[in-house]
Amino acid sequence: MPTITYRDALNQALREEMERDPDVFLMGEEVGVYQGAYKVSRGLLERFGERRVVDTPIAELSFAGIGVGAAMVGLRPIIEFMTWNFALLAIDQVVNSAAKMLYMSGGQIPIPIVFRGPGGAALQLAAQHSQAFEAWYAHVPGLKVVAPATPYDAKGLLKTAIRDDNPVVFLEGEMLYNIKGEVPEEEYTIPLGEAEVKREGSDVTVICHSKTVAVALKAAQQLEADFGISAEILDLRTIRPLDVPTIVRSLRKTNRCVIVEEGWPFCGIGAQVVDEIQREAFDHLDAPVLRVTGADVPMPYNKYLERAAKPDPAKVVEAVKKVTYLD
Amino acid sequence: MAQPATASHLDAAQADFYRHLLRQMLLIRRFEEKAGEAYAQGKIGGFCHLYIGQEAVAVGAIAALRDDDYVFAGYREHGHALVRGMSPRVAMAELFGRSDGCSRGKGGSMHLFDADRLFLGGHAIVGGSLPLAAGAGFAIRYRDTDQVAICFFGEASVNIGAFHETLNMAALWELPVVFLCENNRYGMGTALERAAAVWDVYRRACSYDMAEETVDGMDVLAVHESTRRAVLRAREDKAPTLIEARTYRYMGHSMADPIHGHYRTKEELEEQKQQDPIEKLRMRLTDEGLLDDSQFEVMAQQVQGEVEDALAFADQSPNPEPDELYTEVYRS
Structure with missing residues (x-):
């Protein structure tokens, strides 16, 4: 079994799901030309083009909302936050729009979207760049919250999150991107909600x-x-x-x-x-x-x-x- | 879709269309009056924001759309939902919180949705619907169709960060979206002049090199013509437009708020009512011989009947079953 990094495992999940489903696209700051602030999206622009790998201005609230709007009409967006620290600017759209839309529309409008990016502290980034937000999002009915620890879990869980018909908050670890682990070459997914x-x-x-x-x-x-x-x-x-x-x-x-x-x-x-x-x-x-x-x-x-x-x-x-x- | 009417004369061949617009405005007016009464009787709870006075905006603008275009609105959206084709019964039942409402009683006055008619809310955070509409616009480009998304919002939204962020991205990515600002002059009790450094909303479009229109929001034909141009720009040129429709609400911000008082005078309100969009169109059609009194009477009676039927329907609709509390939190 190949040994790969957590970063590459996520990259494989994105790549495979975008190959599988033409409605899946990736949007966020520096995801395309720059190849991702943490290189999770490396090579995706070259493979899928700028229609499906979309660089945004620094405007977290509204590109998160654009993702929700696209999900309302049937696309399956993956919204990358450069880090979850910056996603506080977008929390209105995550909580008030994504999490509640299905319920307040009486079941008419599901929101199949993944919000993902690194969370938690790295090294000496100080107060505004070193926060773990699991509890904030886990508090909200309508959201699913995933936080994988290994390359194997990261890939299998991200693939499932992308296929889920609900908004999923997917918290990666900034300090985990370089860790290595075995990831099989054949297709697999891991169900959400299983420890x-x-x-x-x-x-x-x-x-x-x-x-x-x-x-x-x-x-x-x-x-x-x-x-x-x-x-x-x-x-x-x-x-x-x-x-x-x-x-x-x-x-x-x-x-x-x-x-x-x-x-x-x-x-x-x-x-x-x-x-x-x-x-x-x-x-x-x-x-x-x-x-x-x-x-x-x-x-x-x-x-x-x-x-x-x-x-x-x-x-x-x-x-x-x-x-x-x-x- | 109607051809543009000249300033002086209406196109007699479009008489049915003009009467249709009049009827829709009348339906909203009567529906909202009934909703106000039902609120006073305690049958409608929470916040209930009435659209009385602003009818020309939703009616004129939505008439410029196709059935496969997307419509987004804020929390003063009963009128937009009705114009888009939601039945008054279903809308009123939702206001009553009943199980026959469009959102099965879980959304209420501020969260009307009709997925089949692409009426996509009903959003109650000021400015929150702007990025959502841009998201629909993004999806239109993604799928390479010739649909359009329209977003209705009040003038208080233009001071929110989401307005700036969204208009910037819509212009940058050439999204087919019509941003229609219903400038009714007051964000709750704060006049635009007390909240914004620039008082002409349409002027903000230049920050994004975006097309703009400004229109008399009390004139349904003018709104229709302005929106028709913007829709065409979106559909054919993939270019967004910011429209400022200058309108006025006759009621308080919500049913819980005073109609006038600290922030505006009774005299101002009475003066504005002289510009009533329904009366204005009715007079014009009458003057040009496209409507007679008996036709209007019939129309008014039909609308009255429709609204009373909606009220009776909502009254009889059952409350949601207790176990509905926990359904539709997640899609399984």
Whole structure:
């Protein structure tokens, strides 16, 4: 099986879906001539031409809205945000138009659209360029929210998102674009709404998604080596709809849980997962559920402060020791 | 589609068309009056923005379209939906929030949709429908058809970022879109002169090197002629147009707002009503011998009957079933 980057896996998904369906097009800042700010769309302009790979001015609100309008009349747009930080300018169209159109038209007008781009912090980009927005979009009924951690998942989930008849918010990881993983040459898709156990374990369930999957896997190695703790790593992959049955199944086995996310703690993804767990698996818990999140501050520029603000394996190990009462 | 009428004389061969326009304006007027009454009785909830006074704009403009063109509007859109062919029954039932409404009671007054007639909303964020219409225009270019998209919006939208962004992209990409600004002079209670540095909306088109038109929005034939030119420009030249139709609303911003008071005087309102679009066309047709009193009486009675039938229909339509709450959130 070929080993490729997360970036190229996304590129393959875009390319294959645009080959498959002539109604699919890509629109955003620098997606064409410049080959993508992060090179996810490399080569697509040459292959599909400027009718289907559309460079826009810096006008997030209205090119997002143009995408929604095109979806209203039957096209299947993929709207790339250079980063999700800039998509705050477009959130009116994502929430007020895309997410609600089907409902407020009484089911007359579906919006098959994907909004995608990198989210989360990179390195020393400071407060306005270092944010994880999963929780913002996952809050909204009518949206689906996907945040893949591996090249394999990125490709399979993006293909499914493009084929979905609902608006999908697809959050890539800026720091994940260069990671490599096996991706088969043959066609495959991954259903939305299915979490995956990335590492089997028996003592604690660590729930994570996107960049924090790698953090959790590292922590699991250390827990095994240093403390003999067997951690199960559960990657949500899709935030909404949330795969509660898989979470509960894991909890029944391990009885302990730590939730890791890059975003801020208040009303974060972990808060929602905890709510599900206390209702669906209360009797299976042997300890309170703990969360490891981004610090509850705007992201600082200084690299030591920034490091302190991000989830890391040491913080996950610490939390696991607490829920297993080793601390 | 009618040939342009000269300033002095109407084309007698188009008499049916002129009477059709009159009838549509009358239908909107009577429908809106009934909606106002129903609102006062508590049968319509939420915000209800009436179109009374502005009828000539939707009627004149939509008459310039083909059935396969796309229509987008804001939240004062009952009239546009009716002109596009939504039945008064279905529209009134939606205002009542009932299951026979176009959006099955889930949209209400501000979210009328009729996908079959390509009436694509009903959007209640000021300026929000502009990029959507441009998106339909983008799709027209993408598919290389000769359709047109039209977007109706109020003058308060022109100070929103989406107006600037959308007109820029529509001109840049040569999208076949007609941007029709219904300048009724007040964004809720704020006069345009208190909100905009440039008071002539049409002048903004020059920022985007876009064609513009300015038209008397109380004159249905003038609106029709102006829109006809813009539609042609879109259909044949793939060029967008910004039209400013100067109009006036007789009612408050919504049914919850005063008709006059702090922001405009009763005298101003009464003066504007002298320009009434329905009376104006009726007088003109009468003067030119294209309408007599008995014809108008018949028309008025038919319209009255249609509106009363719509009201009775809406009144009898059931509320949505409780489990409708959770349907149509996602398309499966």
